[in-house]
Amino acid sequence: MAVQVDTQKCNGCQACLSACPYNAIQWQGETAAINQNCTSCGLCLPVCPQEAITRSIKVLCRDLSRWNGVWVYGERDERGIKKVTLELLGEARKLAKARNTHVAAVLIGSDVEQFVNLLYRHGADKVYLIDDRRLNRFSQDLYVPLLVRAVQRYQPEIFLFGATVNGRVLAPSVAVRLGTGLTADCTGLSINSEGNLKQTRPAFGGNIMASILCANTRPQMATVRPNVMDKDEQSQWTPGEVIRLEWNLDEFKPRVEWVDFIQAEGEKIDLENAEIIVSGGFGVGSAENFRIIEDLAETLGAAVGCSRKVVDAGWMPHDRQVGQTGKSVRPRIYIACGISGAIQHQIGMRKSDKIIAINSDPKAPIFSLADYGIVGDLFEIIPLLSEALRPYVRRG
């Protein structure tokens, strides 16, 4: 969205000035004008008695060449910077090279300046930094206008976000405020012959692949899930430029209050960062039978995953699903038990270092992807495998 004042209609009543929480409306001669503090919140629109203020939904760019740079949203977690940010920086380097432009990370949070070197090491040429104690927790009403303002000021041509829980609500809000396009869960990004970002993603539950362009607005925004793109960590790197955005946060009044945090119960191992994954498919037969998968996982200190059919059958929750519409994983060892290996599942786990498949059907597609496997009955094999692998497992 872009807010404009129709100077013909403006009668100089100044009602809008006090309606704006961001000091984005100033006086230009006899009429109001919108300045760069505007975050497109739209609060001024209804107060104008002349209806002189309008907001365009899609913001068409007159001159695309003024938009340069590939930006990556830097997301913080309790361990530091989320892995998906580093993966996106790797992808951003490729895109920036094709566009002959730079890569920048945008980092919002508290005490985050310590991470700039990590970002340079993974491909950032610049880091835009908004570091303030009030930003220590994710808050839409703070993060969205800050990102919008940074984009309006520095005009990147591409802006990538990890499709994390926060990313999936932050990116669409930013895109709508900027009046630009956003493509979710991209599995492929490239620059086409016109210099535009071609975004490829699954739809219809992974049954269709679609390519999408955002040709007339900027930035071209996309979210990407963890473990889809590759990191590009440099052993030789130079520190880049830090641009500290020191905006007054008092003007932003968050409407959502953080009350408490409840830790996830148990020591559930995170699929996306797991070193070993034991995954069960439809061949496991029932929710109760998944006990044998969980037992093997426990023996190995592994995370438990599953295929889509298992989730559809209600045997496992969706956050265990590996595949195109579930999680992408990249463990050292992936053990697929009773999984036939449909394309959509393979896309989620094919980057595993070593794949071991157990299936009673020798023609199951999973065997074409597996490094090792056993054709047999998983109910007989898994308990034996668990016992046989026990002496080799490093614990603690």
Add this chain to the structure above:
Amino acid sequence: MEIIVCVKQVPNTTEVRMDPKTKTLIREGVASIVNPFDLVALEEALRIKRETAGRITVLSMGPPQAVSALKECLARGVDRALLISDRIFAGSDTLATSYTLSLALRTARLPYDIIFCGLQAIDGDTGQVGPGLAEFLNLPVLPNAVKVGVDPPAQSVIIHRKTEEGIEVLKAKLPVLIIADRDLAKPEPLRDDQIKWIAEDAVEIYDSSKLGGSPSDYGLAGSATEVIWIGSPKPIGHMKIDPDLPYHERIRLTLTAGLESKSGRQIVQGKTPSEAVNELVRRLVEDEVIADR
């Protein structure tokens, strides 16, 4: 409490096929359903309606046949159903859809304390319309809700938000837009005969003339993104068959669906379970996949 639930009629995506020649989806013969994630949001809205003696309006943007999805919502207990339908909306991306829905809410002058949206539609899979709609209405968003508690006297709501790390407890003053996590509620099954009692004209329909707005903000014209190609997911890799391999090996590779095998693929067949397991473990140790203690 006045509640709005945004719903979408979607094809049952497990049955969807694509026509490669026209780059469009073949919808004939594919069952249309209410987006399952929207039913989750609706189920929670129904609970709050009962708790607060409230009212629910469902709102949907879609083609004329989406009336059947809204009739189902009426059968489930909502008070009013509004479909915005017009050919000019065709080709809408999430930006244009969010905008069009926001315009409908304003035009119909629908009051609301809470707007519920489902996590995502199972055809588009983006999850972007909920946050987008909140933007156009300037509402706070409470996403990933696994639990919702309303406090009508205090005019506020608390949600439990599921994140990767755990649960955030968040509070906001009404009005708000809540995005339901898939586990927020379990929709009750509905019998077909419950729907047949709903009158054909019970669903109100607005077209673009009723909404006002500018044609350039609707449909493909109002969209910032455009789908330029659709296809089927490609298999990974490509077939390379070494002509020097023995005949039976080449046949076996040809039959394994054109997937390039990694070097040294080792599949154990035809042994007893314990022999097979020992053989596998032996190879894993030999290849240093697992460490010998």
